Amino acid sequence: MTEELEKKVGVLDLGSNTFNIKFVTFKKNEVKSIFKYKEYTDIIASTTLKGHINKYKEKKFFQLFSEFKEIIDNQKPDNFRIIATNSFRNIKDQSFIKNVENILGHQINVISPDEEGYLAFRGVSSTNNLKEKKYFILDIGGSSTEIIKVNENKISKIISLQIGSASLTKMYSGYNTFPYNEANDYIKSHLANENVSDLSFKNNKAVYGTSGSFKTAYRACQILQKPKGAVIKENFLDLMNNPKKIQSKNSELKNYIDSYRMSVLPASLVILNCIINTINISDIYKSNGGIREGVIDELSQTT
Numbered sequence: 001m002t003e004e005l006e007k008k009v010g011v012l013d014l015g016s017n018t019f020n021i022k023f024v025t026f027k028k029n030e031v032k033s034i035f036k037y038k039e040y041t042d043i044i045a046s047t048t049l050k051g052h053i054n055k056y057k058e059k060k061f062f063q064l065f066s067e068f069k070e071i072i073d074n075q076k077p078d079n080f081r082i083i084a085t086n087s088f089r090n091i092k093d094q095s096f097i098k099n100v101e102n103i104l105g106h107q108i109n110v111i112s113p114d115e116e117g118y119l120a121f122r123g124v125s126s127t128n129n130l131k132e133k134k135y136f137i138l139d140i141g142g143s144s145t146e147i148i149k150v151n152e153n154k155i156s157k158i159i160s161l162q163i164g165s166a167s168l169t170k171m172y173s174g175y176n177t178f179p180y181n182e183a184n185d186y187i188k189s190h191l192a193n194e195n196v197s198d199l200s201f202k203n204n205k206a207v208y209g210t211s212g213s214f215k216t217a218y219r220a221c222q223i224l225q226k227p228k229g230a231v232i233k234e235n236f237l238d239l240m241n242n243p244k245k246i247q248s249k250n251s252e253l254k255n256y257i258d259s260y261r262m263s264v265l266p267a268s269l270v271i272l273n274c275i276i277n278t279i280n281i282s283d284i285y286k287s288n289g290g291i292r293e294g295v296i297d298e299l300s301q302t303t
Contacts, residue, residue, distance in 0.1 A: 005027070006025050006026070006027040007025065007026055007027070007078045007079075007300070008023060008024070008025045008034075008075065008076070008077045008078050009023070009024060009026070009077055009078060009079045009080065009296055009299040009300060010022060010023040010024070010035075010072065010075060010077040010079075010080045010081075010296075011080070011081050011082070011083065011292050011295040011296055011299070012068060012072075012080075012081075012082045012083070012104075012106075013083055013084075013085075013291060013292045013295075014043075014082065014083065014084035014085070014087070014088055014108065015085055015087065015141055015142060015212075016042075016043060016044050016085065016086055016087035016141050016142025016143040016144070016164060016166055016167075017040065017041070017042065017141065017142035017164075017165065017166055017212060017213065017260075017264070018038045018039060018040050018041060018142075018212060019038065019039050019041055019064070019068070020036070020037070020038040020292060021035075021036065021037050021038070021068055021071060021072075022035070022036040022292050022296070023035040023036070023075050023077060024296055024300075026300045031296070031300065035071075035075060037071065039064060040260045041061075041064070042142070042166055042260075043061075043087045043088075043142075044087055044142055044143050044166050044167060044170065045166075045170065046061070047087065047090060047091060050092065051090055051091050051092030051093060052091075052092065052093040052096075053091065053093055053096045058096065061100070062099065062100070062103060065100050065103045065104055066103055068104065069103055069104050069105065072104070072105075072106070079299045079302070080106060080299075081106075081109065081295055081299060082104065082106050082107065082108045082109060083108075083109050083110075083111050083119070083291070083295060084108050084109065084110045084111070085110075085111060085116055085141060085144065085291075086113075086116075086141060086142075086143045086144035086160075086162075086164070087142065087143050088108065088110045089110055089112075090143070113144070113146060113158065113160030114158055114160075116139070116146055116160070116291060117137075117139075117146050117148045117155065117158035117160070118155065118158075118294070119290075119291045119294030119295055119298075120137050120139050120146060120148055120210050120290050120291050120294060121137055121148055121150065121155050121294070122293075122294035122297050122298065123210060123287070123289040123290045123291055123292065123293035123294035123295075123296075123297065124137050124208050124210060124287045124289060124290065124294075125153070126289060126293060126294070126297040127287065127288035127289030127293050128208065128287055128288050128289070132205070132206060133150075133151075133152050133153050134150060134151050134152065134201055134205050135150050135205050135206045135207065135208060136148065136149055136150065136199070136205060136206070136207040136208070136279060136281065137150065137207070137208050137209075137210060137287070138207050138208070138209045138210070138211075138214060138272070138275060139209075139210050139211045139214070139290060139291065140164060140165055140209070140211045140213040140214045140217075140268055140271050140272065141164045141165070141211055141213065142164045142165055142166035142167065142213070142264075143162070143163075143164040143166060143167045144160055144161060144162055144163070144164050145160070145161040145163060145164055145271055145275075146158060146159070146160050146161075147159045147161070147196065147199060147275060147279070149199045151201075157199055159194055159196060159199065161190060161191070161194060161196075163187065163190055163271070164213070164267075164271075165213040165264040165265075165267045165268040165271065166264055166267075168183060168186075168187070168267035168270070168271065169263060169264045169266070169267045171183075171186075172267075177243075177247055178243070178247065178266035178267070180240075180243055180266065180270060183266075183267065183270045184270050184273070184274060187270055187271055187274040188274050188278075191274055191275065191278050196275070196278050196279060197278050197279065199279050200278075200279045200280050201280070203282075204280045204281060204282035205280075205281065205282060206281065206282055206283040206284070206285055207275075207276060207279075207281045207283070207284055207285070208285050208286075208287040209272075209284065209285070209286055209287060210287045210289070210290025210291065211290060212261070213261075213264060213267075213268040213271075214268065214272065214286070215286055216257060216261040216264070216265055216268055217236070217265065217268045217269050217272050218232065218284070218286045219256070219257065220239060220246070220253055220257065220265060220269075221235040221236045221239060222235075223252060223253055223256055223257075224238075224239060224245055224252065224253070226238075232283075232284045232285075233276075233281070233282075233283060233284050236269075236272070236273070236276075236284060239269060240269060240270075240273050243266065246262075246265055246266060246269075247266070253265070272284075
């Protein structure tokens, strides 16, 4: 009998807030993470309203992609995929895309909101020991937010909102402090227009968050958790009612969360708050995996 060989697969996730690259090895269904790296980019700020990358930022991006190319070449994966989400869906400059593909030596798969939701579901279901058959998955990105309803272990509905932590932060960049009330009203109106309340189950269900913005909000709740061991949802509501804990110059969070994530944290909290109240969430959990792990799960099945 031929012994199963160890395989290596990788994924480069081009998001609106960050570009993430990850490599894993797998053998006999055992997956081992061996390399991961991320770079904050805020590509939204570099894209014009007409969907073109600002020329003075192109050189910076091309240099960054050259660095990712070196990582890919050094890792030598058996299978590799590049996916791009909402920020790249909004880029109309095909010459920029082609130049990036030439640098990387791989095609960029600009996935649809439904594909993004499916990969998030696959990432969550393959990395968590889920006992529930009905739950929600939430992916708060930089320029879009995906809400996935899972019913009987299958995707029931995917809603993609054209708002994220970076775009909402940018919307109120002229304010001295983040205007929670105004942002809350804006998001609530956005959710109403998309009929997000129709996603609700008869009884309250849990939500599993997958994105960096969600994880930052979750981590903030853990850091400021009082009493220790209290339910995350209770601490989250306390954080929303006391924004000074976030925006104070002496905020404890600044010792644990980097400056970029701190800048989009208020927007992340508002988006999360509005969604959990609209679809009646009982518990908030941080998922062990998301879109990247969904891609890796697919690649491990096809390599």
